[in-house]
Amino acid sequence: MKHTELVVSTIRCLGADFVQQYRGGHAGTVLGAAPIAVSLWRDVMKYNPKDPLWFNRDRFVLSAGHACLFQYIMLHLTGYPIWTLDELKRYHSPNFKTSRAAGHPEIEQEGQGIANSVGLAIVGKQLAAQYSKSGFEGLINNTIWCFTGDGCLQEGVGQEAVSVAGHLGLDNLVLIYDQNKVTVDGTIDACFTEDVPLRFKAAKWNVIELDLNSPNLPSPQSQVSAVTEALLAAKAHKGAPTIVIATTTIGYGSRKANTGPAHGQPLGDEEVAYVKTKFGFNPDEKFVVPEEVYSHFAHVGPRGEALQSEWTALLLDYSKAFPGEYAELMRRISGKLPNGWRDLIPFKKDLPTVDQPTRKSSGIVVEKIAPLFPDIVAGSADLLESTFVSWKDMVEFQKPESSRGDYSGRQIRYGIREFAMAAIANGMAAYFPVHPGREGGGILPIYSTFFMFTSYALNAIRMAALQKLRTISVATHDSIGIGEDGPTHQPIALAAFFRALPNVRLWRPADAEETMAAWINAIGEDEGPSVLCLSRQPLPLLEGSDRQGAWRGAYVVHPEPSNAPPKLVLVATGSEVSLATKVAERLSSSSVIPDLPVRVVSAPCLSIFDRQDLEYRRSTIPSDRALVVSIEAWTSFGWARYAHAAASMSTFGHSGPQAALFEYFGFGVDHLTKVIGDWVEKWSVVEGGKRQLRIPGIGDFEELLDGPLH
């Protein structure tokens, strides 16, 4: 295997060349971890370059996203059709528009890769428990390989995920820690001096250590062999996930090795020449891949095809032996949702008519669909009783030995780890392939906590939006309605972020009917995450609520009483819609304008409403012909797009009983009727003996604050 040295050197020189080409990118890991790359892609991982989405392939997660060049090079050498040498040459190129070789692949964010890989490993375990049968163990038996650097292990989200994986005993997960001990700012001794093996042992992981700088491993060939031995041992280990701690040298071969600049700066022409000379390459030639290097990987393609063929044959046998399971698995792989899933969700006429919190209405959906819908994996960050994402006879996803559940279970106890929970959900959602015509079937991660605490997971929800991963965040206790827990628990500005972000649908349903609408939309839209903001407190089932309307983002829930066009429009969301209805009724009769025609619009999902055509938006909220006031117990930021004034929060919340807090902050019927009535008066003029309303302009946007007791 004399070629190994040539292969490793080639990869290193390619790394130096690609980064130097446009003077940008990260070469350090390519130089440092090249032996690991060769081992992984040549000798260890199960995959088929000709069918990159083969279902039972191993999954590779690059948590150290800056090191993506390392991955791109391997995809080229192992024969992925799209990863030509020309494609690689576009890394950091000005011709970025046609390039796949992004500076950081989008499925990546600091530390979240570990959590994503835990999500993938959970699904792998779960599918195996659900579908593998005696004699068919090979149906789903892949391994999740996560490549991580020194940074990922410092991030809290990585730590949370490590703790979860150890607890669950995910032995299909291998974390490869490229321990070069250098980050952007230099050696990690400056800030990270944990005993990493001990830390992972504490979290119940299997630990394998390997020093590629050791004099016992003097050649690339010996290094690759040692890595392969370690990785295969990791893969074979049962009962716990494994971390392989591989000590490497960042920027190996360069005189900048072991320094911060080796992490993310080009080496410079002179240093690139030095590296090439050192590895026996011609410093005047660029992007050189000797034929022996390709032939070193020549068996990878045929091996992958053979593995997939065997699997396909196994699948055929499985289809005969277990036709029901087979059909369901195929349905999931195809991305279809189960037939008739919408019929499981009650129509309005079948909903309870008593006042009930929307979190409880949401629970109706979970209880109906989860038992019959194997795609659903629910979970909570220690608030399961409060967020209603449980169902009768549910099984927990736990180690079978724990006697708390088993790997077929679909309820995950995430612990008090919101960020990992959301990032794990993203990993799960990424398990199934993306097909044209996909409906979002396969896996449907639902996770829950109080809305305020989704801020801990905010970047994971953002990553779901960026990657168009379909997850559902059940975010209860969505306002000051949480009561005595106080302002730390009371969101007032968080919705602004989700409403501003593309590909996210933030729902705030007003009652049970709109909650059904939110769920149907969240399940049925196949792209991007949904955040369901749900009330702790009971809300009435509104006479005018309507799922068809809700699906347009906003609609008239309480029309003006006569045929006269509305002169005042109250736009509200969630718990404030029923309040707005009461205020509207009072204002119709008590305002300075006799028989004022007041309309109430419910706007459960502004992101959807924003995308409606102007005609619908204008006919629903006629801001050119009526005064428009928004009513929402959050800050007013963003409402000026539709409203001339906002009844909103301008301060943080307070600890106190729920109903009293609404009064305190000005959301009592009496107070709101008075301030909006005063405002109508302010904007009215007497013309021709008759009082008329004027329409304010953009700069007139006003906040109708605060409560009478403030």
Place this chain on the structure above:
Amino acid sequence: MKHTELVVSTIRCLGADFVQQYRGGHAGTVLGAAPIAVSLWRDVMKYNPKDPLWFNRDRFVLSAGHACLFQYIMLHLTGYPIWTLDELKRYHSPNFKTSRAAGHPEIEQEGQGIANSVGLAIVGKQLAAQYSKSGFEGLINNTIWCFTGDGCLQEGVGQEAVSVAGHLGLDNLVLIYDQNKVTVDGTIDACFTEDVPLRFKAAKWNVIELDLNSPNLPSPQSQVSAVTEALLAAKAHKGAPTIVIATTTIGYGSRKANTGPAHGQPLGDEEVAYVKTKFGFNPDEKFVVPEEVYSHFAHVGPRGEALQSEWTALLLDYSKAFPGEYAELMRRISGKLPNGWRDLIPFKKDLPTVDQPTRKSSGIVVEKIAPLFPDIVAGSADLLESTFVSWKDMVEFQKPESSRGDYSGRQIRYGIREFAMAAIANGMAAYFPVHPGREGGGILPIYSTFFMFTSYALNAIRMAALQKLRTISVATHDSIGIGEDGPTHQPIALAAFFRALPNVRLWRPADAEETMAAWINAIGEDEGPSVLCLSRQPLPLLEGSDRQGAWRGAYVVHPEPSNAPPKLVLVATGSEVSLATKVAERLSSSSVIPDLPVRVVSAPCLSIFDRQDLEYRRSTIPSDRALVVSIEAWTSFGWARYAHAAASMSTFGHSGPQAALFEYFGFGVDHLTKVIGDWVEKWSVVEGGKRQLRIPGIGDFEELLDGPLH
């Protein structure tokens, strides 16, 4: 000491009573950890109830915020004047408006308490290194006690903070882990099975374990003694922080002990009676505190006064021996900023005239003030070279043995731990007392990372806003201007959250002059955090930029050329202001309206502009008389308040060269001139032979998207 048992029982019965009174709150920890409370407040902590803000007192951080009732009771028993029994009776009361006994104290958030306490410990160490002298070791020698539950140790932010504290060897920090192994959803075995002692040993902590359920500790008295012994050993331990892992029983004494409901639900009348009977109290009496219980704490007040008197005497001696240090310390304790600090920041005429990134302009301020301004403690999450928060001859805050710095150092290597970084900064900012007339002196935490990554720390910045803690977040690489790192690194919606949140000032300066304005405001405003969004790419020093204007939040940076009132107003922020200026010049001559008077407004801080009076806002952005277009390379959310249209991002970013990305997303001068010109045409009509502009209304808000290549 027969009274100990009575004391512990009294506390337990009080806990049961207060929660039962209004059927809300958390009694479980009061019942479980009462012996710990007695030990801490009676025998261990250094404080003076008569002067709760005595500077050299120990600090107590309640990370398990739900357990606050436990703290309130102790504040009462030890004689804090404001914590009367009547005050405690307002816990969860409908009379919440006059109550101090909030459901969760505001200085708390899940897991962040650990990080806050690390911040306090850092300041304690630092002040001791800066001011204590031989013979004056007692000047600053307090201990930081952090009380934490099972939840805090699961949160990533807690894990990050634990790692930082271990690395820094903060031996003035003691974490008391009330290990009752029950959280809201029940026993933590369902989700948390780490070996906690091993985990802390891996992080270089000293570990003391103590089982209060042990048969060796059969009585409350033996338990309190054992706790005291452990806590004093922890306090005495040198070179590392200590965790005291105290196993307790949540809801001890009740039949609901060791269950989820014991965490956060009232026990019920019957169970309260059971508990009282068990502890020898009369079940028909409420809120009973026998006189012996008060007398058990009678010495605490005099002891505290004596300790403070001794300290005051020491301080007097110190003032004579070290008058310079004394004066500086007193200045800091009084909350004054150093005299003449503003003069350190260059005037516009002294700023570099070459194009320069605002992150580098920001660096000018840090370099000028940090060496002379001991209040400043800077730091970065592994991006020190990129965020320019370093200075000449700075010393790192490190263990002296590390040979990297010492405890007098003011540059902290936070590692890749953004959330802990911000939460630690909050802890630092909370170290100094709040005085009337405070200017924000004492401690000024500056911390830095890329703007996108502040989303990892979002909830800590929110907590700073809620608690009005003055911190400065240097948030560089604020847009697609980061270039090839791609969409994971390119914020587009994050600003919406900070703009929506009260008490935060999000700054996006357009050039070096506005960067000076942002810094002066961030330092000089004594309440709440500032986030400085700074460019990676160079920006010109604008002719019209002006700090006085910037301090009003928005101002005319490029006036319309003639005396004619502006017909088109371009409002921009940060890197888009210089672009807007170029577009304005082009539009003046090329628009369908001859000699169109175009004004450019720079809006570096919308939160401040929002608070200006209507007259100033209207005179700056005359949205009733001119078309207004905002230009910002983020999403348009929120701009409808001031603008009729927005040139903005409606999708995530892309990996590519910085300048090319601005073109790609439509922020090139040519493209922007064309689309805004078209829009002017669309909103113009010919009246009396002359083309005039019409003013759109609220519902007409339009996005001028996207780039020509999109």
